[in-house]
Amino acid sequence: MDMKLPNPIRPAFTTPQRDDTVIVNIGPSHPATHGTIQIVTELDGERVVRVDVHCGYLHRGFEKECEDHTWHNLIPYVDRLNYCSGLINDFAYCDAVETLMGVEITRRCKLLRTLLAEYSRVADHLTCVAAALMELGAMTAFLYLVTIRDAIYEHLADLTGARVTYSYGRIGGLARDLPDGWLERLEQILGQFDEFVGRVHGLMDRNRIFIERMRDVGVISTADAINWGYTGPILRSTGVPRDLRKDTPYLAYAELDFDVPVGIKGDNYDRYYVRMREMDESIYMIRQLIDLLRETEGQPICVDDRRCTLPPKQLVYREIESLINHFKLIMEGPRVPAGDCYVAHEAANGELGFYIVSDGSGTPYKVHVRSPSFVHMGGAHRMLEGYQLADIVPTFGSINMIGGECDR
Amino acid sequence: MAGAHPFDRVRPALAPLARETSIAHGVLVFAIEPANLLALVRRLKDEFGFDLFLDVTAVDWLGQTPRFEVVWHFYSTQHKVRVRVKTRVAEADPTVDSLVALYGSARFMERECHEMYGIAFRGNADLRPILLYEGFVGHPLRKDYPKQHEQPLVPYRAAE
Numbered sequence: 168m169d170m171k172l173p174n175p176i177r178p179a180f181t182t183p184q185r186d187d188t189v190i191v192n193i194g195p196s197h198p199a200t201h202g203t204i205q206i207v208t209e210l211d212g213e214r215v216v217r218v219d220v221h222c223g224y225l226h227r228g229f230e231k232e233c234e235d236h237t238w239h240n241l242i243p244y245v246d247r248l249n250y251c252s253g254l255i256n257d258f259a260y261c262d263a264v265e266t267l268m269g270v271e272i273t274r275r276c277k278l279l280r281t282l283l284a285e286y287s288r289v290a291d292h293l294t295c296v297a298a299a300l301m302e303l304g305a306m307t308a309f310l311y312l313v314t315i316r317d318a319i320y321e322h323l324a325d326l327t328g329a330r331v332t333y334s335y336g337r338i339g340g341l342a343r344d345l346p347d348g349w350l351e352r353l354e355q356i357l358g359q360f361d362e363f364v365g366r367v368h369g370l371m372d373r374n375r376i377f378i379e380r381m382r383d384v385g386v387i388s389t390a391d392a393i394n395w396g397y398t399g400p401i402l403r404s405t406g407v408p409r410d411l412r413k414d415t416p417y418l419a420y421a422e423l424d425f426d427v428p429v430g431i432k433g434d435n436y437d438r439y440y441v442r443m444r445e446m447d448e449s450i451y452m453i454r455q456l457i458d459l460l461r462e463t464e465g466q467p468i469c470v471d472d473r474r475c476t477l478p479p480k481q482l483v484y485r486e487i488e489s490l491i492n493h494f495k496l497i498m499e500g501p502r503v504p505a506g507d508c509y510v511a512h513e514a515a516n517g518e519l520g521f522y523i524v525s526d527g528s529g530t531p532y533k534v535h536v537r538s539p540s541f542v543h544m545g546g547a548h549r550m551l552e553g554y555q556l557a558d559i560v561p562t563f564g565s566i567n568m569i570g571g572e573c574d575r
Numbered sequence: 576m577a578g579a580h581p582f583d584r585v586r587p588a589l590a591p592l593a594r595e596t597s598i599a600h601g602v603l604v605f606a607i608e609p610a611n612l613l614a615l616v617r618r619l620k621d622e623f624g625f626d627l628f629l630d631v632t633a634v635d636w637l638g639q640t641p642r643f644e645v646v647w648h649f650y651s652t653q654h655k656v657r658v659r660v661k662t663r664v665a666e667a668d669p670t671v672d673s674l675v676a677l678y679g680s681a682r683f684m685e686r687e688c689h690e691m692y693g694i695a696f697r698g699n700a701d702l703r704p705i706l707l708y709e710g711f712v713g714h715p716l717r718k719d720y721p722k723q724h725e726q727p728l729v730p731y732r733a734a735e
Contacts, residue, residue, distance in 0.1 A: 175708035179701065223706035228722075231692075231715055235722055266600050393626050393652065396680025400678055407652070414655040467626040508600040509648055509659060511629075516697055522646065537648070545683030574706055 169527075178207040179219040188216055191556075195224045202570045204544070206551070206559065213556045218548040222541065225570035229413075233534040237500025238264055239338060239475075241534070247331045248572035252287035252515045253473050257336030259512035260527045260534075262417065264338045264523035267508045268501070270470055275463040276340050281419040282456040283323075283335075284512070285449040286353075290319045291362070291515030291567075292400075292442040299564030300371065300438065303380055308370050310511045311363045318356050325349060338501055339476045340469025350457055357450055366447065371439075381543075382438035385562035387552040388433060397548025399539055401518025401566065404509060405433035411513035423452050438565040445558070477500040500529025509537075514527045516540055516567055540566075540573035585623045589615055590697075602648075604659045612662060614671045616647070620677055625649040625658055628678035634690040637718040641665040645694055647674070655719035664694070673698035691716040692715060 183190055203224035207215040229248070233241045245260045246253035258280045265272060272280075297312035320330040326349060327333040327342065335342045343516040358378045361476040387397070389405040402409050408427040428444035430437025460558050477496055477520040478489035505527035511520035517539030543566050550562050582603045590596050591626040592615045593605040593679050607615055629648040636642060641663040649658045664671060673696035674681040686705040687698040694716040696702065704711060707726050 172729060173710060177709050179703075221705070221710070223704070226706040229723055231720075232589065354696055390681075394679045396628055396678070396684075398627070399707055409652050424617075506599070507634075507646075509657065510600075511657075518629065518650075519631060520648070522630065522632060522648070533632075533634050535630070535632045539685065541687070542680055545680055 173565075176205065176221045178221075180209065180217060183209055184216070185211070187211065194321050195221070197325055199302060200563055201302075202568050202573075204563075204568060204570070204573075206563075208297060208551075208556070208559075210556060211271065211391065215551055215556060215559065218551045220544050220547050222544050222568075222570075225574035227575070229444075229575040230534055230536070233531055235530070237529045238503055238531060239358065239496070239500060241531070242336055243332065243334045245336075246334055248538060248570045248575065249291070249514060249516065249519070249540070250331055250571045251569060252284075252291035253331060253333050253511060254283045254287040254335060255291075255514045257333065257422070258284055258418070259399050259510065259514065259519050260521050261336040261338050263508060263510035263523050264501075264503060265475075266510050267503050267523060267525055268475060269337070269504075269505055270339050270472055270475060272339060273345075273467050273470055275466040276468050276470075277419050278456055278463060279341060279345070279461050279468070280336075281423070282453055282460065284321070284418065285452045285456070286319060288515045289446050289449045289453075290316050290323075292446050293319075293574045295515075295564070295567040296367075296439060296442050299561060299565050299567075300367075302560050302564050303377065305377070308367045311367050311370075315356070315360050315363050317319075318359060322349075322352055322356055325352070337469065337476070339466075339472055344468045345460075349497065350460065353453070353457065357453065360450060364443070368443065378436065380558075380561055380563075381439060382434060384430075384435045384554055384558050385438075385565065386432060386434045387550050391546075391549055392433065396409075396542040396550060397517065397546060398542075399513065399515070400438060400445060400518065401433075401543065403427065404430035404437035406430055411511060411518060415511075417512060419456070422459075423455055437563045464534070491553065502527065502529055503531075509535070514539060514543075516569065517543070536572065536575060538572035539571075540568045541575075544573055581651065581656050585619070585658070587624070587674050589618060592618075599659075600658050602657045602659050604625065606661045609662045609664055609671050612660070613661065613674075616649075616674060616677060616720060619649060619658060619660075623651065624653040625651045627652055628674060628680050628684075629657070631674075631688050633688055633716075635692060635718045636645070643694060645663065645671050645688070664680065669693055670695040670697055672696070675699050690714065693717065 179316030190210045191208050195203045207219040210295035246258045248256045284534040293312045293316040297309045301309035324330045327335040382499045392402050392405050406429050410427045425448045430441050478492050483493045503525040507524040511518045520537040526532040592611045593607045595606040597604045610695045627650040634644040643664050647660040685699050689702045690704045690707050
């Protein structure tokens with residue numbers, strides 16, 4: 168084949184600034200990075216002088232597709248934004264639609280969503296830390312962390328029917344209540360978590376090789392981080408306790424006791440440690456939520472509101488009102504009052520915001536996602552420039568770019 | 576909680592720069608003329624501590640004039656509140672001022688808004704495609720861009 172394919176990107180620079188530097192292209196598919204991202208670098212020896220980051224290789228028209236589905240039918244798409252913690256996306260999206268509709272979810276739903284959001288955060292941080300450690304050669308730590316993550320995925324599959332893409336959120340509630348014995352199994356997994364993560368702390372925290380690779384690498388200051396739109400663990404690693412769960416409490420976070428771990432100077436080591444400590448806080452919250460959930464046993468999980476909640480299936484077959492209600496909700500979608508709103512949740516990577524616009528019909532006029540990964544990629548050059556070529560791998564790992572939500 | 580709500584200070588101070596102000600779902604909304612954007616945002620950032628630029632996007636109100644509504648979101652890490660700024664621009668000249676001089680994060684987000692809606696950001700020198708590819712024709716999130724339209728970068732193979 169002699170056909171020359173056009174270059175999908177136009178790099179910001181193609182000629183070196185000096186005669187002793189060289190331009191090297193990394194990615195979009197590179198064995199040392201997870202996620203399809205292209206990094207064009209200018210190197211002075213092994214030192215990175217300039218960086219141009221390109222994303223978009225996983226763009227699949229999420230926002231366009233949303234405008235062609237009912238408010239309910241696009242929930243499976245939302246799952247696929249951050250596929251390490253799909254439930255947080257579900258709940259943030261449902262919260263945005265509920266805000267616009269003026270629906271107040273039930274207490275049990277609120278508690279369960281909070282628990283599952285924290286559980287997903289643990290899975291997400293486990294994935295991020297495991298991948299970042301593996302890229303540095305720490306295979307054992309990777310396997311310990313992924314063992315727990317897999318237990319969590321299997322456990323979530325018991326609840327939702329899927330390991331990664333759950334489609335479990337519903338506008339005004341959740342797909343179903345907890346199956347029998349789910350909370351007991353959860354307590355077992357939390358015990359295993361403490362054991363395996365304790366081993367990783369032992370392997371990594373004071374490991375000289377690990378510290379040499381992570382400490383003082385990829386440093387970003389608080390002012391820079393805010394200027395470049397950083398939120399979540401990266402912003403907290405610079406030393407400021409900025410967390411939406413504390414600052415603008417949503418779901419049941421106002422009733423929970425938890426700390427916001429922060430770093431010292433915003434380097435790779437701090438980002439690793441902030442994520443490790445955040446998992447501990449999540450586990451602590453989950454333990455509180457288990458008790459609260461046991462108190463609400465048997466209470467409804469979905470709101471009693473015909474505008475969004477499907478009638479029980481048995482009634483759909485037996486009475487005409489429920490049949491029509493079901494038909495309208497499925498075919499036309501829940502009517503969301505005209506207007507717009509922006510709702511943000513603290514996702515595992517930072518502020519996940521949904522800006523939704525409704526024209527009053529059952530289909531969104533617009534769904535826009537403010538995805539943390541995309542914004543983080545916009546400032547990634549600040550953490551890469553000035554360090555070694557080999558430092559791109561751990562720094563990029565510690566940013567935890569998720570292609571699904573970055574490229575949408 | 577003691578003390579006045581942060582909006583109580585921001586809203587009257589910046590109302591002269593806006594066509595209309597309102598509070599919707601806990602977010603303070605300024606509907607402004609495009610010309611007032613930089614003046615308003617600069618004061619939001621410098622005087623009222625809205626230091627985190629969250630997002631910029633557009634809404635295509637096909638059939639209305641002016642056609643596009645550009646929407647910005649800001650957050651104050653100090654007061655923990657959000658502000659939304661909206662403006663309408665015409666299809667013939669969908670140009671607004673860029674915020675790259677004030678917020679670094681505007682760089683990527685304006686690139687996305689530019690390729691998806693064709694909004695031009697005056698002062699952003701780097702409006703290369705970011706999620707799409709070089710040479711993509713049209714603006715896919717405009718309502719008149721057909722969803723099924725295909726323009727593959729790599730030609731499809733002919734059937735054997």
